[in-house]
Amino acid sequence: IVKKVADITNAVRCSIVLIIKESEGYVLVSHESPLIRDIKLDLNKYPEITAVLASKKPVIVEDIPNHPLMQKVKELVKDLENMSVLVLPIVYEEEVLGTLFLRTHRYGKGFTEKEIKLCQIIANSAYHAIKNARLFEDISKEKDKMTTLAITDSLTRLYNHNFFYRRLDEEFSRSVRYETPLSVIMIDLDNFKKINDTYGHRVGDLVLKEIADIIKKLVRKTDIVARYGGEEFAVILPHTNLKGAEEEAERIREAVSSHAYAGLAREILTMSLGVASYPCENSVLNSGDLVNLADTALYEAKRAGKNKVIALGRK
Incomplete structure (x- = not known):
């Protein structure tokens, strides 16, 4: 025209x-x-x-x-x-x-x-x-809105469980192809049921939102943060070896435990974190193996008294 x-x-x-x-x-x-x-x-x-x-x-x-x-x-x-x-x-x-x-x-x-x-x-x-x-x-706006709803957790606005695995599969394939390190941090809040039982689920939800914000502010733009489920979170760290991921996990642990949460009466909130990396000495053949190894590290942190970071798979 x-x-x-x-x-x-x-x-x-x-x-x-x-x-x-x-x-x-x-x-x-x-x-x-x-x-x-x-x-x-x-x-x-x-x-x-x-x-x-x-x-x-x-x-x-x-x-x-x-x-x-x-x-x-x-x-x-x-x-x-x-x-x-x-x-x-x-x-x-x-x-x-x-x-x-x-x-x-x-x-x-x-x-x-x-x-x-x-x-x-x-x-x-x-x-x-x-x-x-x-x-x-x-x-286009409606498609963007629907896409966002499909890949994010409605409470914390972090990526959801399904998108976490989709992105982890992509990053793992890229890591194998280009021979670059890839790490995963699995996070579980310690004794979070007590928070919900004492203060109610509304306060518990607010705490989860605050924790999500803390983690997002600490990680890099290239890292992927997800709400894994309930009081569990997960972080994908491309181009990061085990030592770097362990240090990042420790920063997250310290920030969460030192934060003053709205609605909590001087409660100290802690978390246990498991870290795993590829490549490593363990048999990690796919993204699922990497998550399983990080989960094992998380369970060891729980058994060791909680409020700890455990890293597995040193090469």
């Missing part, structure tokens, strides 16, 4: 501007380049567009810097002398969805009556493009 209109009118710029709200829009498409799109516009700087939104009628601005409509933004358009602008509404069911925006080097009578009528006919049909763009955006 925009290329056809630009060819007809010899416009130096021809764009479709989608209206998001009264003072905000974005360039849906421009004939100058396919890269000029999805650029947000502050419509307060485009009085010619806001005038169209108000009137639902075409607006012509000739001699741009000196036109009465442009005085509030005169400094912004001072380089557009000897140019004219034509803005036409794209209307659907009485709603202005967007505008067809043209700028030409022609001075004086920048656009003929014939050109204006032809451009308005084209603008009237452009609402299909606008509606499709909006529909695509809505569908």
Whole structure:
């Protein structure tokens, strides 16, 4: 559409501007380049567009810097002398969805009556493009929302159990292929049932959220943190050997035990952590073996008195 209109009118710029709200829009498409799109516009700087939104009628601005409509933004358009602008509404069911925006080097009578009528006919049909763009955006947002719901734990907003294993499978395959280390930390809160029994599940849920936030803040952006189930958490650490993962686990343990939790009366909350890495001296052939080894380390930490980090599989 925009290329056809630009060819007809010899416009130096021809764009479709989608209206998001009264003072905000974005360039849906421009004939100058396919890269000029999805650029947000502050419509307060485009009085010619806001005038169209108000009137639902075409607006012509000739001699741009000196036109009465442009005085509030005169400094912004001072380089557009000897140019004219034509803005036409794209209307659907009485709603202005967007505008067809043209700028030409022609001075004086920048656009003929014939050109204006032809451009308005084209603008009237452009609402299909606008509606499709909006529909695509809505569908994309809904897909993103559904994807997020499918892979995250609703309470802590960490990744869930299923996504943990999906990502671990991917990272394990990558680790084997490129011969890079990979570590897993399995975490279980100590005596958490006592917290729920004493303070109630609502406080228990708040504590789980706080712990999730603590872990997320301590790990790297490349690490994957998940709620494994109940009061259990898990962390995948790509490109990390056993020593590095053990140190990370110790930092998590110390941070959790030293934190003051909302709703708890000076309770010291502790956790036990099991760490395992690939490659190692144990028989770890797949991601499941790696989790089992980390689980074994976690159980040893529990048996050793809790509030500990145990690492297995030194090479």
